[in-house]
Amino acid sequence: MGKSTLATEHLLVCGLEGAFAWPDATQLGREFTLGRLDDRSLCDRLMTPSRLLDIVTRRQLEPPQLRLFQDGRELHPSAFLRPRVNRRGQAQRMVDTEALENLLDTGVTLVLDAVETFDPALEIATRALRWWARDVVQVNAYLTTRSTGGFPLHWDDHDVVVVQLAGNKTWDVRNHSRPVPMYRDAAPNSVPSPDVVWQGTLTPGDVLHIPRGYWHQATHANHEDPLSLHLTFGFVKRTGVDWLAWIADQARELEIFRRDLVRSGSAQEQEAERARLVAAAMELLRSRPPATFLTDRERSRPPARHAPALPAAREPDVVVCVTEFAPHVERAGGDLVVYAGGRKITMREKAGPALDLLLSGCPVDLERAGVECGINVRPLARVLIQEGICIGLTDESSSAYTGLVTGGTSWKLP
Secondary structure, eight states, rough: OOOOOOOHBHHHHHHHHHTTTSSSSSTTTSSEEEOOSSOHHHHHHHHHHHHHHHHHTTTTOOOEEEEEEEEEEOGGGGTTEEEEEEESSEEEHHHOEEEEEEEEHHHEEEEETTTTOOOOHHHHHHHHHHHHHHEEEEEEEEEEESOOOOOSOOOOSSEEEEEEEOOEEEEEEEEEEEEEEEESSSSSSSSSOEEEEEEEEETTTEEEEEEEEEEEEEEEETOOOSEEEEEEEEEEEHHHHHHHHHHHHHHHGGHHSSSSSOSSSOHHHHHHHHHHHHHHHHHHHHHSHHHHHHHHHHHHHHOOOOOOOOOOOOOOSSSOOSSSSEEEEEEEEEEEEEEEETEEEEEEEGGGGHHHHHHHSSOEEEEHHHHTTTTTTTTHHHHHHHHHSSSEOOOOHHHHTTBBBBBBBOOOOO
């Protein structure tokens, strides 16, 4: 593929690399880093407090996705959710706007997990970060009002990038107590480290990178500004344990690993079984290295959620690739093999320039792309849409690219 992709064109990716002075995503998870975005206006384009509240009040949300806290104590859902009964007597819980307004005025922290599910701009930003880091990424929003304490010192089982969008928040970041701890681990990790890495206050445009296992807490207590909003992008990287779990799944292909283990055989029979299993396991480990596991993970992940296409009289004029990870394209003889969204598609090598555009992750105007590539790209786009790799750009989704993705590829907004 060409160099111009969503991972290189999205302003959040470019802004984070500049703020952290990183050449690429390989620095993720290595050490704590503090920086500041050059483009402060990026904050409002990503998310605003009013936009977040609009999402919360217009949808049926339940804990643990939506939670409210006062000074670190989680509030019972009945404090802010109320059943709404329609004329047929059917009830569903939604946010009680009056109760929420009172709580916000008193001082709370509102947490909405996986906010990219509901907001187009954050959906595209999160996809750009996935393509950049080649890891699963989720973004949570934290809105704090009045002078309110935060969560106690804690650690996350994933790397974190914090982007302060509005107001101020004070942070206390400490070293790890146990190197690279895991959610499911062999030993507990419950004693915070006394080794302070950084203490200070974030203002709009400031960004933090907190590696997995680093203890941290954030508070809005003793701040005069009425609110604070920050986004936390969590990067779930794969470990050697994940590789071994994948190897175990691969073992199901071999009959030797599907057989029952010997329980009552002689010592010689048990030793012979052990030797056979060890030899077969060693061959699996040798033939399926970690790099193969990581590549398979990217290629086999299904396409992301997106709005279904409506019946239309004509095909879309602008399309965009929506796979969770950047597609892989390999050459095989005179053909190109595309691995993306759990699909494998073979195409003629002459389609290469058009594929570079269509799989870039940026919106592509098909008429202009055809002129640039010298071929009719619509049949190729049709195949990619049928396979769920690309979708037609809608007015709603196009807004997520406006002002956030540079014009490095052939596209225009509808």
